[in-house]
Amino acid sequence: MDRIPILKMGNLLLVSIQVDLQDQLALALQDDLSERIVQTGARGVLIDISALEIVDSFIGRMLSTIASLSRLLDAETVVVGMRPAVAITLVELGLHMPGVRTALTLEHGLALLGAEVRVRLPEDESFDDLDADLTEAADPGASPGQAVSGRAPTGRPAPAEGAWTG
Amino acid sequence: MDVGHGDDWVGPLSAERDGVLTRWIGLVGKVLRSRLSEAELARELGDLYTALLGGLREGGTDLDSESFGELRALLAELSGTRARQGFTPRETAITVFALKGAVAPVFEERDAAYHEYTRFSDFIDELGLFTFETYAQARDAVIVEQSDQLLELSTPVIKLWDGVLAVPLVGTLDSARTQVVMEKLLEALVETGSRHAIIDITGVPAVDTQVAQHLLKTVMAGQLMGADCIISGIRPQIAQTVVSLGIEFGDIITKATLAEALALALRRDGFQLRRTNTAGGR
Amino acid sequence: MSAARWAGGPAGGEVTVEQTERHPITTEADVVRVRQVVRGLAVTAKMSLVDQTKVVTAASELARNTLVYGGGGSMTVDIVHSGRRRGLRAVFVDSGPGIPDLDLALTDGWTSGSGLGLGLSGSRRLVDDFAIESSPGAGTTVRVVKWSR
Structure with a gap:
């Protein structure tokens, strides 16, 4: 059977679901992910569902389970790219996904993980510097004298952009 | 409705076509002069009259029958256009109802029985009702269209x-x-x-x-x-x-x-x- | 279930049916195919993207129920017309053990298996008309209709 590929990026795992999910495939992903988390010592999991045209209760439950499993294994999960029509349908369906954190885009998801987990890329030698950036990022008050016209180097993008796109 | 009497009217109505049309255009023009040119009106009413005679010639006064297909199409087009151009219901209905007045002298000349004219008048009422129905449908469609547009306009992000x-x-x-x-x-x-x-x-x-x-x-x-x-x-x-x-x-x-x-x-x-x-x- | 209840159009008008298709639901791949078929017909019926998503999600839930709890069955789906509106009607039939207490089965969170218990109650909220017929030992039939706006 086909499997959904899991990519490793530093201490992150990246999953992009591009196919119409059969239930078995969803269950296999659940198993594969928890194994890979342990194997790689990953601290964060990003699941991109922007290609999914629907999320029904089964897939919703899979996402919840993955979030719970990975938390037990000391990794945070962020689901990114949920389509508006899917979100509206899930609300109507009455499906809650407790423990599942979501972000609009992959970038937002990375920033969210960056603020929570000390994410690092393999080529990133100066882990200490990144660490310092992240500490600053987590504390908006720490940035001095930012007027409203400027973008503060805090919150989501600043440290992450430097670390990920550089 | 009684079939067969329709073609009794055809002879005199086609013979006096010009007179009827002139009176008809005059009556409708009184109400619509400011909104339509006389030439436009003459063309519209001329077409309607031709289709009406055509239908009557094939027999019957049943507006739903096949023979009045062209007349129905013309009336539907006319009332639809009127509705979109913002004509009032009165301005739309008068187009059809004025035909009664325009035709009356033809019946008088022939000394036609009163019931004969009543029957013709009933037939025109049918036409009027049909026109009004299609007018209302067209108006509804316009309203739906406008409210859709309004919806778009009124919800800016x-x-x-x-x-x-x-x-x-x-x-x-x-x-x-x-x-x-x-x-x-x-x-x-x-x-x-x-x-x-x-x-x-x-x-x-x-x-x-x-x-x-x-x-x-x-x-x-x-x-x-x-x-x-x-x-x-x-x-x-x-x-x-x-x-x-x-x-x-x-x-x-x-x-x-x-x-x-x-x-x-x-x-x-x-x-x-x-x-x-x-x-x-x- | 009264046939008249769901046979009526959105305004109680006459309903005409076209393009009837029948698909078996005996494997998980069939559930995926049901989603694709329903999506295609929802597009044909000119539904908005949100309505398409809702009806496909409902079909996915019901197809899975048919497979998992009904032991397999089929879906019959067609495009229905009422006045100017078009809609999609899907009927899921299985000959499984049936549902003893329908009221209970339509409650959020109730499940006879390992699901979230949103299959029936949730899909009912996603469609415009929902009818279910079931008795122990006689299988289950679920009919749903969704009208385009």
């Missing part, structure tokens, strides 16, 4: 700041409009990659349960997608409705004004608002 979108809602919210807003806002969040959405209802006088539920669902859907949704400008009456209806707004963030909602969104993105020049103070 605006960018307040990098990453902060807002929909200022004005006027009465119904279920359909709220749903359109909901979809438009969420689409815009994705398109622009904005993390904050503000739904401002300062301009909304009242909400019912359904609309309140839709707003709530918008916020929940936004949160599911990973965006922050804030509702601002809830009026006291709306707050009372929400509470008395027992609608659970849960952990949804509400702010008194759009300004406060924007300030909150910016703060969450790590911005600080500071006045740098004290001279600018009041």
Whole structure:
């Protein structure tokens, strides 16, 4: 059977679901992910569902389970790219996904993980510097004298952009 | 309706075609002169008269029959055009009903029995009713079209700041409009990659349960997608409705004004608002 | 269930049916195919993207129920017309053990298996018309209709 590929990026795992999910495939992903988390010592999991045209209760439950499993294994999960029509349908369906954190885009998801987990890329030698950036990022008050016209180097993008796109 | 009498009328009506048409154009023109040129009117009525005679010639006075297909098509087109051009129902109906007056002399000349004229008059009434029905349908279609356009116009999604979108809602919210807003806002969040959405209802006088539920669902859907949704400008009456209806707004963030909602969104993105020049103070 | 209840159009008008298709639901791949078929017909019926998503999600839930709890069955789906509106009607039939207490089965969170218990109650909220017929030992039939706006 086909499997959904899991990519490793530093201490992150990246999953992009591009196919119409059969239930078995969803269950296999659940198993594969928890194994890979342990194997790689990953601290964060990003699941991109922007290609999914629907999320029904089964897939919703899979996402919840993955979030719970990975938390037990000391990794945070962020689901990114949920389509508006899917979100509206899930609300109507009455499906809650407790423990599942979501972000609009992959970038937002990375920033969210960056603020929570000390994410690092393999080529990133100066882990200490990144660490310092992240500490600053987590504390908006720490940035001095930012007027409203400027973008503060805090919150989501600043440290992450430097670390990920550089 | 009695079949067979239709063609009794055809002879005299075609013989006096010019006279009837002139009178008909005159009668209709009195009402519509300011809106239609005489040439236009003459062409329209001429076509109608031809189709009418054609139908009568094939026999019967049953408007639903095949022989009146062309007449029906012409009448439908005429009333549809009238409706779209904003003619009143009276202005539309007069076109058909004036035919009675135009034809009356033909019957008088022939010394036709009173019941004969009544029957012809009934037939014109049929035509009038048909015209009016299609007029009303066309008007309905225009109204639907306009309200769709209005819906589009009245729900702008605006960018307040990098990453902060807002929909200022004005006027009465119904279920359909709220749903359109909901979809438009969420689409815009994705398109622009904005993390904050503000739904401002300062301009909304009242909400019912359904609309309140839709707003709530918008916020929940936004949160599911990973965006922050804030509702601002809830009026006291709306707050009372929400509470008395027992609608659970849960952990949804509400702010008194759009300004406060924007300030909150910016703060969450790590911005600080500071006045740098004290001279600018009041 | 009264046949008249769901046979009526959105305004109680006459309903005409076209393009009837029948698909078996005996494997998980069939559930995926049901989603694709329903999506295609929802597009044909000119539904909005949100309505398409709702009806496909409902079909996915019901098809899975048919497979998992009904032991397999089929879906019959067609496009229906009422006045100017078009809609999609889907009927899911299985000959499984049936549902003893329908009211209970339509409650959020109730499940006879390992699901979330949103299959029936949730899909009912996603469509405009929902009818279910079931008795122990006689299988289950669920009919749903969604109208385009």
